[in-house]
Amino acid sequence: MTATGHSLRELIAAPHPDHAPLPSRAPSEPDVHELRGVPYAEVEGSRPLELDLWLPGSSRPGPLPLVLFVHGGAWRRGRRDDMGMRTRHWAPRPFARIAAEGFAVACADYRLSGEATFPAPLDDLRAALRWLTLRSAELGIDTSRTVVWGESAGGHLASLLALTHADPALVGAVIWYGPSDLTAARGRFTPEDATTPEALMLGTAPAAAPELARGASPLTHVHADAPPFLLVHGEQDTMVDCSHSRSLASALEQAGSPVELRTVQRADHGWLGLSxxxxxxxxxHSLAFAHRLVA
Structure with missing residues (x-):
């Protein structure tokens, strides 16, 4: 022990994310500030998990509603600040656009399937929400008005988070072409195949672990008190069949939960094929939906 009463190992370690100083806000796009690479969780044996934040640059009344964005990449790859191939050239960038409309935007890391298997990525998103709630006064955000927005694999995780997270409960979900069912063959996906991205995320073929596959399927968790969902999916999606969103929309409707399904003609995965x-x-349309939920 040292004179301070702490071990050398404790002194060497970086400050815990719960109380580490926040980085300075850096100007980004017009009227938007960024905080990049903010640690939000320490996971034993893993890399520190970080998130990026976009905040309106000008002062706005009251704490800001939050958009928590979850990136895609087949649960295997991807960057937390990437909304997909069709938005990478945008100026201003998509998250700056959302922030300029009065939201705080958090884009969080989660452990990929080469690092850990389900439910690790969902646990990480819960940890991000916990940290954002803990530090909300410093950040000027209101996590009780959180809309989760995800695309592809991130849409799958965002759906699960919206359907299962209770403290705080989310106010809505924007899901772009996300898988909803890991138990049945749809499009090119078959649950018996141990080499699919879904199987790598679970750690085994879904058919070999049916209860795990059910637990990882948003369809399993639909309930009457689910927050409003916007499901947007290309009708010609060759990677995640459009039936995933149709089935989830139908289940939400039958449960009496608000849902809007928008299928897009001539659109493949990632909005390939659209202008x-x-x-x-x-x-x-997605941003307007989020606005209505926090108004």
């Missing part, structure tokens, strides 16, 4: 104007329209 820039069409993709901009889908983004604007």
């Amino acid at each position: 820039d104007v069409q993709v901009e329209g889908l983004f604007a």
Whole structure:
């Protein structure tokens, strides 16, 4: 022990994310500030988990509603600040656009399937929400008004978070072409195949672990008190069959939970096949949906 009463190991370690100083806010796009690479959790034997934050640059009344974005990448790869291939050239960037409309935006890391298997990535998103709630006064955000927004594999995790997280409960979900059912063959996916991204995320073929696959399927967790969902999916999606969103929408409707399903003609995965104007329209529609939930 040292004179301070702490071990050398404790002194060497970086400050815990719960009380580590926040980085300075850096100007980004017009009227938007960024905080990049903010640690939010320490996981034993793993890399520190970080998130990026976009905040309106000008002062706004009261704590800000939050958009928690969950990136795609087949649960195997991806970057937390990437909304998909069709938005990478945007200026201003998509998260700056959301922040400029009065939201705080958090884009969180989660452990990928080469690092840990389900439910690790969902646990990480819960940890991000816990940290954002803990530090909400410093950040000027209100996590009781959180909309989760995810695309592809991130849409799957965002759906699960919206359907199962209770403290705080989310106010809504925007899901772009996300898987909802890991138990049945859909499109190119078959639950018997141990090499699919779904199987790698679970750690085994879904058919070999049916209860695990059910637990990882948003369809299993639909309930009457689910928050409002916006499901947007390309009708020609060759990676995540459009039936995933149709089935989830149907289950939410039958449960009496608010849901809007928007299928898009001639759109493949990641909005391949659409014009820039069409993709901009889908983004604007999604942002307007989020606005209505926090108004």
